Amino acid sequence: MKIKLIIIIIILVALSLFAITKGNIFIVPNSCVGCGDCIGVCPTNAIEIIDGKAVIDTKLCIDCEICITSCTYKAIRKNK
Ligand code: SF4
Numbered sequence: 001m002k003i004k005l006i007i008i009i010i011i012l013v014a015l016s017l018f019a020i021t022k023g024n025i026f027i028v029p030n031s032c033v034g035c036g037d038c039i040g041v042c043p044t045n046a047i048e049i050i051d052g053k054a055v056i057d058t059k060l061c062i063d064c065e066i067c068i069t070s071c072t073y074k075a076i077r078k079n080k
């Protein structure tokens, strides 16, 4: 019983940390050329091209940062 409670607390803490740190990745529209290279590397399909620019769905993004290195135009950044 006590172990279950500890596990539930750990899960709740992990979820709140996740919620706090989410949404740190963003696109700089002026730098994005809409090549789509970042779309293929995103594990959660959080990126799509809208009107020729990449857009990140913050509900799907898990802040893994994989897309940052995929962009040769340095259009994907992380909030510090
Ligand atoms: S890889 Fe970079 S330039 Fe290409 S669509 Fe993604 S953000 Fe834009």
Ligand code: SF4
Pocket (backbone or CB within 6 Å): 025, 041, 042, 043, 044, 045, 046, 047, 056, 060, 061, 062, 063, 064, 065, 066, 067, 068
């Ligand atoms: S940080 Fe990860 S999950 Fe978020 S858009 Fe980039 S590749 Fe996708």
